[in-house]
Amino acid sequence: MLSQFNSSHIEAFLQLARAEGWVCGKWEMDFLLQTFPQGCLVKRDGNEVVGYITSLRHHKSGWIGNLLVTPQARRGGIGTELMQGALHALLDAGVETVWLTASAKGVELYKKLGFIAVDSVNRWVGEGSGSARWATSNWYDPDLLRRVDSSGWGDRRDALLTITSGRGQVICGNHSFLCVQHWPHGTQLGPWGGLLEGQAAPMFELALAAAGRSVFLDVPAGNVTAAALLTRNGFSIRGSNTLMYLGVRPKYAPQKVFALASMGSMG
Numbered sequence: 197m198l199s200q201f202n203s204s205h206i207e208a209f210l211q212l213a214r215a216e217g218w219v220c221g222k223w224e225m226d227f228l229l230q231t232f233p234q235g236c237l238v239k240r241d242g243n244e245v246v247g248y249i250t251s252l253r254h255h256k257s258g259w260i261g262n263l264l265v266t267p268q269a270r271r272g273g274i275g276t277e278l279m280q281g282a283l284h285a286l287l288d289a290g291v292e293t294v295w296l297t298a299s300a301k302g303v304e305l306y307k308k309l310g311f312i313a314v315d316s317v318n319r320w321v322g323e324g325s326g327s328a329r330w331a332t333s334n335w336y337d338p339d340l341l342r343r344v345d346s347s348g349w350g351d352r353r354d355a356l357l358t359i360t361s362g363r364g365q366v367i368c369g370n371h372s373f374l375c376v377q378h379w380p381h382g383t384q385l386g387p388w389g390g391l392l393e394g395q396a397a398p399m400f401e402l403a404l405a406a407a408g409r410s411v412f413l414d415v416p417a418g419n420v421t422a423a424a425l426l427t428r429n430g431f432s433i434r435g436s437n438t439l440m441y442l443g444v445r446p447k448y449a450p451q452k453v454f455a456l457a458s459m460g461s462m463g
């Protein structure tokens with residue numbers, strides 16, 4: 197039996213997640229548990245929690261993240277049971293396509309459930325300059341973000357854009373946007389979307405000026421413009437996950453997705 201992931205589980209989850217080297221924070225868990233509680237689940241063994249999963253419904257698509265089973269409880273079917281619980285919640289809510297990024301440990305499990313690999317997502321790391329001063333008010337047009345983001349992912353992802361763009365600075369061009377999100381240990385670039393390749397370089401320069409020293413971002417391998425730009429700026433790849441989906445084939449256009457909104461957990 198699975199039960200609801202609630203706020204009392206967050207601290208123990210974050211400790212395990214950090215031990216896996218994941219970038220995640222309490223704000224993100226609060227957001228997920230409030231936005232789609234029926235898809236955020238834990239597995240108990242008596243009083244002990246031995247597995248966690250979260251999911252988020254966008255519009256026609258959903259995203260599963262944070263699948264984590266305690267090391268001593270692995271290979272006993274708990275990961276599969278949690279996945280089935282989250283999938284059930286998303287499909288019940290009317291989602292047609294379910295996305296996730298898979299670690300090497302997760303890929304086989306997801307394939308067994310019918311997930312199909314569509315791309316890789318590379319974790320790039322590099323340095324910012326932190327030279328720009330930013331005004332405290334950061335106005336931007338939310339419709340631009342929605343339009344550009346949906347042209348890359350083939351779906352509206354309003355709640356995800358609202359929470360991530362509210363966490364830092366948003367840089368906008370005519371047909372592109374980039375959010376700079378500050379974490380305690382560095383700066384994440386993303387979500388970052390663009391319809392015109394030519395706007396990527398000036399936008400990236402502004403973002404680097406707004407970022408602290410340590411900068412990281414998750415970028416689809418299918419976006420070759422982003423890879424070239426990052427390489428030119430001294431960034432390098434530190435890891436890679438597989439981007440997978442289940443259900444209706446999404447209208448995914450990686451050339452319009454320069455960086456994901458979250459570090460694997462929400463899209």
Ligand SMILES: CC(C)(COP(=O)(O)OP(=O)(O)OC[C@H]1O[C@@H](n2cnc3c(N)ncnc32)[C@H](O)[C@@H]1OP(=O)(O)O)[C@@H](O)C(=O)NCCC(=O)NCCS
Pocket residue numbers: 216263264265266269270271272273274275276277297298299300301302304305306308
């Ligand atoms: C990935 C993870 C969630 C799997 O949980 P689990 O409870 O062990 O999964 P299951 O027992 O349901 O495994 C189902 C199948 O997935 C595959 N699988 C699971 N763990 C695997 C591993 N480490 N390597 C290769 N295949 C694996 C196997 O095919 C397995 O079937 P089998 O045991 O009959 O061979 C768990 O290893 C974990 O928490 N890892 C660290 C965090 C992580 O990488 N999460 C996934 C993020 S995308």
